[in-house]
Amino acid sequence: MSSDMHKATNFYCVSLQDFTPKVGRYDVTWIQRCIRQLADDDFISFFKRAKVGLKLRGEAD
Structure with a gap:
């Protein structure tokens, strides 16, 4: 049994250096593989x- 509440609803085509999520919007942030391509400063900035x-x-919600 699947629930629409647990489906991805937003997809963004933007670099991690430029992405700023809406305040208090997400339960989890999932980053896979691409994070290692960032420079250290961009990595830290993104996680903040x-x-x-x-x-x-x-x-x-």
């Missing part, structure tokens, strides 16, 4: 921005 995009623990 991604942190802001995460929901607070226990927060409901």
Whole structure:
């Protein structure tokens, strides 16, 4: 049984250096393979921005 609540709804075609998620929008940030292509400064900057995009623990939609 599948639920529409657990499907990906947004896809962005943008580099990680330029992506800034909406504040408190996401339950998880998934980055696979591409992260190792970033320079150290871009890597750190992205994770700081991604942190802001995460929901607070226990927060409901």
